[in-house]
Amino acid sequence: MTSLWRNREFNLLWTGQCLSELGNAIASLAIPLLVLTVTGSPVQAGLVGTIAQVTRLVCRLPAGLLVDRVDRRRAMLACDLLQLAAFAGLGAAVLAGRVHLAVIIAVAVVDAAGGTLFGTAEHAALRSIVPIPRLPDAVARNEARGYGVSLVGPAVGGLLFGLGAVWPFAANAVSYLASMVGVSLIRRPLQQPREGAPGGLAEGLTFVFGNPFLRTVLFIAAPLNFAVTGTIFTIIIALQGHGVAPAVIGLTETVIGAGGLIGAFAAPLLRRRLPMAVLTRAICWAATACFVVSALLTTSVAAAVPVALTLLLAPACNAALFGYQAAITPDRLQGRVVSVIFLVANSASAAAPLLAGLLVTAWSAGGAILLFAAAVAGSALVATFGRGLRDTPGLVSPASAGAAPDRPAVSTPPR
Incomplete structure (x- = not known):
């Protein structure tokens, strides 16, 4: 099996997104700093962040539907172009001294x-450019990218903002240009040929909630993400x-991010040594x-160390779960299922x-964390006793499985 490091299409996409996510991490720190500079209001700085989060939630399902209906490469290029124009415009407004909160x-x-649509398209396209057995490794590489960028990006963003408010946004605009170049150079189609009329959102919902494995993943992931x-x-x-x-408080996220990054490098080894169900149960109980x-x-700050230890297992678990999801989901449904x-x-x-x-206000910080621990315990019980993770077959190539191009490729578990 060819190594992912020799997969030209995946490496082009991965490198472009590495630069793009770095630019985004830089801007994510610079935007609240810019709001504070312009308005002097921490509340309005928080408001901008909240609006961005709500936008991601609102756009999630429409993005999945769109990704399954249009050419994914064109959708990704359009997102990059739109985001490049937005940050170039913001940089120009900063230079001209005409930046306002509305802008x-x-x-x-x-x-x-744009980030929601691009991320959904990227995840949906993995199955078209990565061999089925390598999908978990591809997800692990993406996990490493995310954790690495989260460690470096904010520091670079603060440094650039100190040099001048325009520089973080100029850097982010250039990063989207790099992403466009990477996507443009990919030769292989990012989706399989589509036949017949495209289905609606209900088809994706039915597939997710009708599949015991995917349904179990939701009952595990939602409380776990909430608690973390x-x-x-x-x-x-x-x-x-x-x-x-x-400055010391800032070390909290650095420690946690370091745990995730180390776990991302260890993910391939952990995934090969431990079955997916064992990994999932281990991270929940841990x-x-x-x-x-x-x-x-x-x-x-030592309170962050146990969280970092938990995240040592997160990339391997995500690689196994989402690699398997990409393999069992037909290409025509990838966007909707992911969303x-x-x-x-x-x-x-x-x-x-x-x-x-x-x-924390009504009770105590320790009590709040214990409540979040109880939520994770619920996930652990589902992972341990739920049937969705049992007897999940292994991943094989479509050719060896005899699968049709748009059918999931899995091997039958031994009896």
Whole structure:
């Protein structure tokens, strides 16, 4: 089996997105700093971030439907072009001294909508450019990309903003240009030939909730993502309440991101040594135990260490789960299925910071984290006793499986 490092199409897409996500991470820090510079209001800075998050949620299902109906390459290029124009325009407004809150909000909305559509198209296209057995490895490579960028991007964004407010947005515009070049150079089609009238959103919903494996993934991922987001936010609030210096608080996300990055490098080895069901159960039970430990350490940055330890398993688990999802989902449904999974798995996370703030105010930081640990325990019970993860067959190439081009390719589990 050819290594992914020799897969020209995947490496073009991966490299372009590495630069694009770096630019996005740079801008994600620069935008709230720009709002604070223009308005002096932390509330309005938070408002821009909230609007961007709501835009991603609202666009998730329409993006999946669109990805399954249009040419994915053209959709990705259109997103990059739109986002490039938005940030180039924002940079020009900063240079001219005419940047206003409405302009920043408009750019944030365009970026959130374009990023949602591009991300859905990229995930849906993996099955067309990566051999079926290599799909988990491709997801692991993407996980490493995300964690690596999250460590480097904010620091670079702060440095560039210090040199001049225009530079982070100029850098992000250039990153989208790099992504366009990478997508344009891909030779292979990013979707299989489509026959007949395209189905609607209900077809994707039926496929997800009618499949025992995908349905189980939703019941596991939603509480787990909710708990991780809420725990991280609770730790930050608790540290701030105890008078910890902002620079030290910043180490929290660095420690957590480092855990995810190390886990991403270890993901291929873990995935090959441990079955998917074992990995999933392990991360759920480990997270439950680690969050309980974090609840006892809320006065110190050490509270982030157990969360980082949990994330050591996250990339391998995601690689196994989403690699398998890409393999069992027909190409014509990839966009809709991905959008449904991401929407359900991440919707509860949007409310986690608010709930964390309420719990810390009414109760305590330790108590809030224990509640999030209980949510993860629910995921662990589903992973342990649910039937959806049992007897999941292994991944094989379509040719060896005798599968039709638009059929899932899996091997029959031994009896």
